[in-house]
Amino acid sequence: MTDSPARRPAGELEAQVLAALWAAGAPLTPQQAQDAVDADLARTTVATILARLHEKGTVARSKAGRSFAYTPTVQDADGLAARRMRTELDRGRDRSTVLARFVSDLSDEDERLLRDLLGDQP
Amino acid sequence: MTLAVWIPLLLPLLAAPLARRLAEQLAPRAAALTLAATAAALGTAALASLGLLAVTGLLHLPYAAALAHFSPARRLPDALTGTQWAPAATAAVLALLLIGALAGRTAHHQLADLRRARRAIGDAPVGLRERLRRTGPATALTVLDDDRADAYALPGRPPRIVATTGMLAALSAPERAALLAHERAHLAGRHHLLLAAAEYAAACHPALRPLRGALGYHLERWADECAAVEVGDRALTARAIGRAALATARHPAAPRPRLAPAAAGGPVPRRVRALLTPAPPRHRRTVRTLAALALAGCLAATAVTTAEAGHDLHRAVETAQGERPAQHR
Numbered sequence: 001m002t003d004s005p006a007r008r009p010a011g012e013l014e015a016q017v018l019a020a021l022w023a024a025g026a027p028l029t030p031q032q033a034q035d036a037v038d039a040d041l042a043r044t045t046v047a048t049i050l051a052r053l054h055e056k057g058t059v060a061r062s063k064a065g066r067s068f069a070y071t072p073t074v075q076d077a078d079g080l081a082a083r084r085m086r087t088e089l090d091r092g093r094d095r096s097t098v099l100a101r102f103v104s105d106l107s108d109e110d111e112r113l114l115r116d117l118l119g120d121q122p
Numbered sequence: 123m124t125l126a127v128w129i130p131l132l133l134p135l136l137a138a139p140l141a142r143r144l145a146e147q148l149a150p151r152a153a154a155l156t157l158a159a160t161a162a163a164l165g166t167a168a169l170a171s172l173g174l175l176a177v178t179g180l181l182h183l184p185y186a187a188a189l190a191h192f193s194p195a196r197r198l199p200d201a202l203t204g205t206q207w208a209p210a211a212t213a214a215v216l217a218l219l220l221i222g223a224l225a226g227r228t229a230h231h232q233l234a235d236l237r238r239a240r241r242a243i244g245d246a247p248v249g250l251r252e253r254l255r256r257t258g259p260a261t262a263l264t265v266l267d268d269d270r271a272d273a274y275a276l277p278g279r280p281p282r283i284v285a286t287t288g289m290l291a292a293l294s295a296p297e298r299a300a301l302l303a304h305e306r307a308h309l310a311g312r313h314h315l316l317l318a319a320a321e322y323a324a325a326c327h328p329a330l331r332p333l334r335g336a337l338g339y340h341l342e343r344w345a346d347e348c349a350a351v352e353v354g355d356r357a358l359t360a361r362a363i364g365r366a367a368l369a370t371a372r373h374p375a376a377p378r379p380r381l382a383p384a385a386a387g388g389p390v391p392r393r394v395r396a397l398l399t400p401a402p403p404r405h406r407r408t409v410r411t412l413a414a415l416a417l418a419g420c421l422a423a424t425a426v427t428t429a430e431a432g433h434d435l436h437r438a439v440e441t442a443q444g445e446r447p448a449q450h451r
Contacts, residue, residue, distance in 0.1 A: 011262055012302070012306070014262070014263070015262065015263035015283060015302050016298065016299055016302060018263050018265065019263060019265070019285065019290050019298045019302065020295060020298070022265045022287050022290045022291075023287075023290040023291050023293070023295075023298065025287075025291065036295055037295055038294075038295030038296050038299070039299065072265060099235060099239060099274040099275070099276060100274060100275045100305070100308040100313055100314065100317070100341065100342070100345070101272070101273065101274040102272075102273040102274065102289070102301055102304060102305065102363070102366055103273075103363060103366045103367040103370055103390050104367075104388065104389055104390060105370075105371075105388070106367050106368070106370070106371045106388060106390055107388055109388075110367075110388040110390055110391050111368065111371055113391040114364050114367060114368060114390060114391050114394060115368070117360070117364065117391060117394050117395060117398060118360075118361060118364045118365070118394070
């Protein structure tokens with residue numbers, strides 16, 4: 001709860017940085033990634049995490065001025081993962097409750113309720 | 123047959139609604155654990171009762187009686203079996219076969235879902251080397267390049283948080299942190315095991331089926347509260363859930379499991395409302411106490427009657443084997 005970000009498990013921070021890279025949709029420098037993560041992480045921490053992700057092959061990097069810019073790599077060389085994902089998901093109506101999804105389906109009524117609760121930001 | 127053996131088959135009709143009622147008055151973690159434990163206990167007891175009925179019937183067959191070394195002069199006493207043993211035992215055997223089939227189907231679906239989810243993220247079947255290399259439960263994030271918003275926790279080795287690019291793009295950075303914290307809570311709490319327990323219990327007794335949906339909801343609430351603590355902001359967590367759900371609705375992904383019956387607003391608005399409630403909602407103490415006592419009574423009665431039915435059968439078998447039951451122990 002009150003842990004400083006640096007003392008959190010490495011996997012947690014990696015996940016946050018990786019999520020920020022994917023959400024950005026464009027290469028990010030450590031500086032930009034730091035802004036995008038929105039946790040009070042030092043820039044050096046973010047740079048270290050990015051370097052570690054690069055070592056694992058999770059992100060690719062290119063020279064951008066004095067520093068590197070990082071983009072997430074699709075797991076499969078030819079973007080096969082994405083295509084496979086689509087078909088698997090389509091076929092895959094989960095018949096068990098083994099995957100805990102973040103959100104379940106909304107009915108029309110739910111959607112209206114939800115917009116009310118959130119103060120109707122689309 | 124003595125009355126005792128029927129009680130565990132009837133009590134779930136009363137205990138399951140009680141457990142759901144009680145769960146509504148408890149904090150999410152306590153609610154989930156209560157529901158899972160109730161389902162597991164009642165499911166096991168129902169299974170045991172059916173087993174006892176089936177065995178009693180079986181022992182009336184000459185071949186089984188010979189195997190059990192019954193002395194021909196003695197039969198199972200009527201006090202135990204009554205005259206109606208045949209229909210009851212036949213029904214019990216059929217019920218057990220049905221339960222076996224349902225449990226088998228559940229296991230098949232769970233494995234298939236897990237395998238498909240692993241395939242979707244390109245995980246090769248995990249070899250021994252990979253398992254050994256894994257250090258601790260560092261729950262890695264796997265991102266799927268898909269516009270449709272979706273995110274879930276994938277249990278197993280290694281445990282993974284899976285999110286689509288569509289989901290990540292729909293959320294702000296702090297909301298993404300809430301999403302990740304939520305899924306981490308599912309994996310750290312091994313919530314899939316509780317769900318599996320409820321799933322198999324539902325196969326054992328139809329009255330236990332509604333507990334699955336209720337448990338699913340309270341597990342989500344549990345993970346929501348963990349996330350709210352971790353990001354330190356309940357309203358932010360509520361917004362993350364709401365935005366994620368709306369993004370999902372905009373790009374409907376695959377059909378998903380219906381975790382909760384759609385009554386009085388679906389599960390997502392209820393979760394959001396619970397997080398937006400400033401203080402933990404005032405629970406109705408009297409209702410909670412009464413429901414807890416009643417449920418405890420049901421569970422105790424289930425345990426006692428199951429044990430008694432087992433004891434009755436044991437004694438009857440010993441009598442039929444020509445031993446003197448009274449002097450035992």
